[in-house]
Amino acid sequence: MVKRFWDQASAEPIDGGYVLLLDGKPMHLPGGATLRVPHAPLAQAIAAEWQLAGGGKGGEMSFSDTPLTRLAGTAQGRIAADRWPTVDAIARYGETDLLCYRAEAPVELVRRQAGAWQPWLEWADQRHGAKLRVTAGIVAVRQHRDSVAALRAAVGALDLWALAALGVAVPALGSLVLGLALADQCLDPATAHALGALDELFQVEQWGEDAAAAARRQAIADDIALAARMIALTRA
Numbered sequence: 384m385v386k387r388f389w390d391q392a393s394a395e396p397i398d399g400g401y402v403l404l405l406d407g408k409p410m411h412l413p414g415g416a417t418l419r420v421p422h423a424p425l426a427q428a429i430a431a432e433w434q435l436a437g438g439g440k441g442g443e444m445s446f447s448d449t450p451l452t453r454l455a456g457t458a459q460g461r462i463a464a465d466r467w468p469t470v471d472a473i474a475r476y477g478e479t480d481l482l483c484y485r486a487e488a489p490v491e492l493v494r495r496q497a498g499a500w501q502p503w504l505e506w507a508d509q510r511h512g513a514k515l516r517v518t519a520g521i522v523a524v525r526q527h528r529d530s531v532a533a534l535r536a537a538v539g540a541l542d543l544w545a546l547a548a549l550g551v552a553v554p555a556l557g558s559l560v561l562g563l564a565l566a567d568q569c570l571d572p573a574t575a576h577a578l579g580a581l582d583e584l585f586q587v588e589q590w591g592e593d594a595a596a597a598a599r600r601q602a603i604a605d606d607i608a609l610a611a612r613m614i615a616l617t618r619a
Contacts, residue, residue, distance in 0.1 A: 387437030387444050394426035401426035403452075405433065410452075412460045420455055425544070425616040429455060454613050458547040469546050470539050473553050473562070477513070477534035478526055481557035481579065485519045492585050499578055503570075507560045510567070511537045515560070537563055544617040552610035555579070555603045565611055568618065572611035576604045 389405035400421045403410040409417045410433075420426050429451050437444035446453065462469050482500040486492045501517075508514045513533040518524035538559070541549065545566050553562035556579035564570035570578075577584065580600055587596075 384443045384445055387440055387442045389433075390440050392430045392433035394423070394430040396423075403429055403433070412456050414460055416460065418452070418456060418459065420459075422544075422617045422619070424619040425451065425455065425613070428612075428616050450609050451613060451616070454547045454551065454609070455544070457550065458543040462543050462546050462550075466543065466546060467539075469550055470535070470541075473546065473549050473559065474531075474535040474538045476553050476557070476559040476562070477515075477531055479523075480515060480560050482560050483515050483517050483524060483526075485517060486582070487520045492582070495581060495585065499581055503560050503564060503578070506564060506569075507534070511563065513537070513560075534559055534563070541566060542617070545614055548610035548613040551606050555606045555610075565607070566614055568614065572608040573604070575611075576607045579603075579607075 391404075391406055393404045393407075394401045395404055397419070400419045401423060403418050403420075403426065412418055418429075420429065429449070432449045432451055436442075436448040482504055485496050485500075504515050504517070511533050513530040515526055515530055516524045538546075538549070549562045549566060552565055552575075553559055556562055556565075556575060558579060561570065561575050561578055565572065565575050580603070583596070583600065
């Protein structure tokens with residue numbers, strides 16, 4: 384926790400982008416660079432989260448109060464310098480995508496997985512030319528190199544802001560396919576989370592809810608929603 388030292392947070396246009404100001408002074412990243420974003424909606428949203436943080440000057444805030452700032456700082460401070468480690472880390476999820484690993488039983492879970500997940504694998508094939516193989520049980524499946532390359536190219540084509548967002552969303556979902564659909568804004572975050580948590584939600588139906596598991600699932604849902612918001616703010 385830190386003490387809030389400013390009264391007013393704002394965004395100001397400069398050189399085709401926006402800087403974030405705290406009482407008129409530029410906000411800096413941990414490395415010392417001034418935080419700058421190219422999108423007015425994102426800049427305004429970041430200013431708004433700093434305006435709310437701590438409730439007022441002298442109040443206590445946590446950096447968990449400023450999640451958009453964290454993603455924007457990651458995009459500018461880490462990904463912009465060398466985007467390929469992030470591209471590689473995200474793209475690797477396509478080799479073991481959650482949607483490709485199906486249950487063998489019970490029948491109802493098998494049916495739900497096929498009905499909910501297969502349309503998104505078909506979407507990945509149609510949208511990105513990535514035809515992914517499906518397996519059942521614990522047997523691993525090796526994806527065709529052309530499909531892996533197509534998914535990697537799709538990730539590599541994303542801008543810094545979407546890469547920062549998918550760096551959060553894809554590990555949370557366990558699925559690159561769902562992450563790319565989120566980036567395309569053809570899948571909303573609540574539905575994406577439900578798809579990623581399909582197996583767990585099925586178990587909840589059968590055996591009841593566990594408080595710790597529910598809290599963990601909510602944290603994952605929050606991460607996916609944050610990623611989707613970041614994408615929306617940079618596409619508006």
